[in-house]
Amino acid sequence: MKSGRSGQSVTVFGAYGHTGRFVVAELLERGFTPVLSGRDAGKLKDLAAAWPDLDVRPATVDDPASLDHALTGAAAVVNCAGPFATTAAPVIGAALRAGIPYVDVAAEIEANLDTFTHFAERARAAGAVIVPAMAFYGGFGDLLVTAAMGEWTRADEAHIAYGLSGWHPTAGTRAAGAVSRERRGGRRVRYTKGRLEYVHGDLPVLEWPFPEPTGPRAVLGEFSMADVVTVPRHVAVREVCTYMTVEAAGELAAPDTPAPSAADERGRSDQTFVVDVVVRSGGAERRAVARGRDIYAVTAPLVVEALDRILTGRTRTTGVASAGEIFDAPDFLRALSPHVSVDLPG
Numbered sequence: 001m002k003s004g005r006s007g008q009s010v011t012v013f014g015a016y017g018h019t020g021r022f023v024v025a026e027l028l029e030r031g032f033t034p035v036l037s038g039r040d041a042g043k044l045k046d047l048a049a050a051w052p053d054l055d056v057r058p059a060t061v062d063d064p065a066s067l068d069h070a071l072t073g074a075a076a077v078v079n080c081a082g083p084f085a086t087t088a089a090p091v092i093g094a095a096l097r098a099g100i101p102y103v104d105v106a107a108e109i110e111a112n113l114d115t116f117t118h119f120a121e122r123a124r125a126a127g128a129v130i131v132p133a134m135a136f137y138g139g140f141g142d143l144l145v146t147a148a149m150g151e152w153t154r155a156d157e158a159h160i161a162y163g164l165s166g167w168h169p170t171a172g173t174r175a176a177g178a179v180s181r182e183r184r185g186g187r188r189v190r191y192t193k194g195r196l197e198y199v200h201g202d203l204p205v206l207e208w209p210f211p212e213p214t215g216p217r218a219v220l221g222e223f224s225m226a227d228v229v230t231v232p233r234h235v236a237v238r239e240v241c242t243y244m245t246v247e248a249a250g251e252l253a254a255p256d257t258p259a260p261s262a263a264d265e266r267g268r269s270d271q272t273f274v275v276d277v278v279v280r281s282g283g284a285e286r287r288a289v290a291r292g293r294d295i296y297a298v299t300a301p302l303v304v305e306a307l308d309r310i311l312t313g314r315t316r317t318t319g320v321a322s323a324g325e326i327f328d329a330p331d332f333l334r335a336l337s338p339h340v341s342v343d344l345p346g
Contacts, residue, residue: 007031007032007033008032008033008075008076008311009032009033009034009035009055009073009074009075010027010032010033010034010035010074010075010076010077010078010307011034011035011037011057011070011071011074011076011077011078012024012027012034012035012036012037012077012078012080013037013038013059013067013070013077013078013079013080013081013087013091014037014038014039014079014080014081014082014087015034015036015037015038015044015047015080016036016038016040016043016044016046016047017038017080017081017082017170017172018170018171018172018259018260018296019080019105019135019170019172019296019299019300020038020080020081021047021267022267022296022297022299022300023078023080023105023299023300023303023304024036024047024051024054025266025267025300026300026301026303026304027304027307028051029304030304030308032304032307033054034051034054035054035055035056035057035070035074036048036051036054036055036056036057037056037057037058037059037070038058038059038081039058039059039060039061039081040058041058044056044058057069057070058070061086061087061090061091062090064090064093064094064097067090067091067093067094068094068097068098070094071094071095071097071098071100072098074098074100075100075101075311076095076100076101076102076103076307076310076311077091077094077095077098077100077101077102077103078103078104078105078303078307079091079092079102079103079104079105079106080104080105081172082106082108082172082173082175082176083108083111083172083175083176083178083179084104084106084108084111084112084132084176085108085110085111085114085176085179085180085183086179088104088106088111088114088115088132089114089115089118089119091104092115092119092130095128095130096119096122096123096126096128099126099128101128101129101130101131101307101310101311102128102129102130102131103130103131103132103134103303103306103307103310104131104132104133104134104135105133105134105135105299105303106132106133106135106138106176106226107133107135107136107137107138107173107176107225107226108176108179108180108226109180109189109224109225109226109228109229110179110180110183110184111132111176112132112133112138112226112229112230113196113229115130115132115320116132116229116233116320119320120319120320123318123319123320124318124319124320127318128318128319129310129315129318129319129321129326130319130320130321131306131310131320131321131322131323131326132230132320132322133226133229133230133322133323134299134302134303134306134323135226135299135302135303136273136295136296136298136299136302137225137226137227137295138225138226138227138229138230138322138323139226139230139302139306139322139323140275140290140298140302140323141160141225141226141227141230141231141242141275141277142227142230142231142322142323142324142325142329143323143324143327143329143332143333144160144275144277144288144290144329144333144342145158145160145227145231145235145277145279145288145324146231146234146235146323146324146325146329147288147324147329147330147333147342147344147345148277148278148279148286148287148288148344148345149235149279149281149286150286150345150346152279152281152286153236154235154236154237154281155235155236155237155238155279155280155281156237156238156239156280156281156282157237157238157239157240157241157278157279157280158227158231158235158237158239158240158241158277158278158279159241159242159243159277159278159279159280160225160227160240160241160242160243160275160276160277161208161210161219161242161243161275161276161277161278162223162225162242162243162244162245162248162273162275163208163210163214163217163245163273163274163275163276164244164245164247164248164271164272164273164295165248165271165272165273166247166248166251166271167248167249167251167252167257167271167295168251168257168258168259168260168261168269168271169251169252169257169259170259170260170296171259173252177252184198185198186200187199187200188200188201188203188222188224189224189228190222190224190228190241191224191228191231191232191239191240191241192238192239193238193239194232194237194238196228196229203220203221203222203223204220204221204222205218205219205220205221205246206218206219206221206243207219208243208276210274210276211274211276211289214274217245217246218245218246219243219244219245219246220243220244220245220246220249221241221243222241222242223242223243223244223249224242225242225244227240227242228240228242229322230322230323230324231322231324233321233322233325234321234322234324234325235324260294260296266297267297268293268294268297269293269294269296269297270293271293271294271295272291272292272293273290273291273292273293273295274289274290274291275289275290275291276289277289277290286345287343287345288342288343288344288345289342289343290333290340290341290342290343291340291341291342292339292340292341298339298340301336301339302323302336305332305335305336306323306327306332309327309332310326314327314328315327316328330344
């Protein structure tokens with residue numbers, strides 16, 4: 001589906017990264033004109049060889065003038081460069097100076113908290129749109145929870161179970177994880193009783209009843225992802241629990257697990273996923289299920305669909321907002337076909 005605002009320039013910061021490349025390709029597919037940006041001029045040059053007609057603008061987060069140049073003339077900016085604890089604030093600042101929307105793919109819980117905490121008032125006052133965690137972790141789960149809830153205005157529990165066939169992490173995922181672990185001081189994080197808690201101790205192992213053909217699988221409970229930040233930003237909920245299949249968590253933790261490798265002409269890996277969401281309120285239960293391929297590749301259509309909706313005014317609020325808050329969640333999820341298949345209540 002081509003964009004109704006074809007040809008608009010969108011700066012991609014971190015364009016040469018694993019996810020950044022998928023985002024650039026998806027922008028082109030949807031009729032946008034990516035501007036290639038990032039901190040490594042050599043990697044940008046190599047990337048430009050694949051897309052010689054695109055503008056290349058190196059920039060660094062400690063040089064505001066370079067970021068301003070990278071965003072000049074752009075309709076929006078996508079930040080794909082982690083760790084976002086380092087990059088989010090400077091790129092958001094540049095977006096606010098340029099008066100354009102900002103979207104990122106941060107899975108770092110603390111970085112997303114920083115964005116909501118430090119930029120909410122400034123963005124709201126400016127009428128700006130800032131959407132952090134518009135990715136497989138954070139944005140996608142939030143959309144599924146919001147769609148599952150339907151007309152409910154509050155929930156007792158939201159459960160998001162990630163059934164990954166495996167997890168070959170990128171270098172960016174490993175770097176972001178290291179930063180998060182350092183910031184937590186070895187603790188883990190969970191959302192319970194209406195707030196985030198940082199605790200010590202091992203993750204519980206339990207069985208999750210994924211729908212067929214996946215079926216019941218062993219998962220790590222309280223394997224907290226960015227959903228514990230995005231969902232409670234706009235949903236009145238006491239418990240947000242995320243789960244990860246034991247095998248995928250083990251591959252993520254192992255230092256010798258290789259990076260993802262391309263298995264088709266689009267560069268996607270052969271990894272598959274099912275995301276099973278259950279929300280409960282007052283004894284009632286609703287479920288939403290999504291299936292697809294390659295958690296990194298699927299972030300690209302999530303990002304570009306978000307941009308298209310922001311730039312065509314199909315949003316519900318301004319300021320710093322999570323995906324489920326700013327977009328019509330069921331409509332957004334249906335628009336992701338054929339990238340993902342989704343089963344929603346009703």
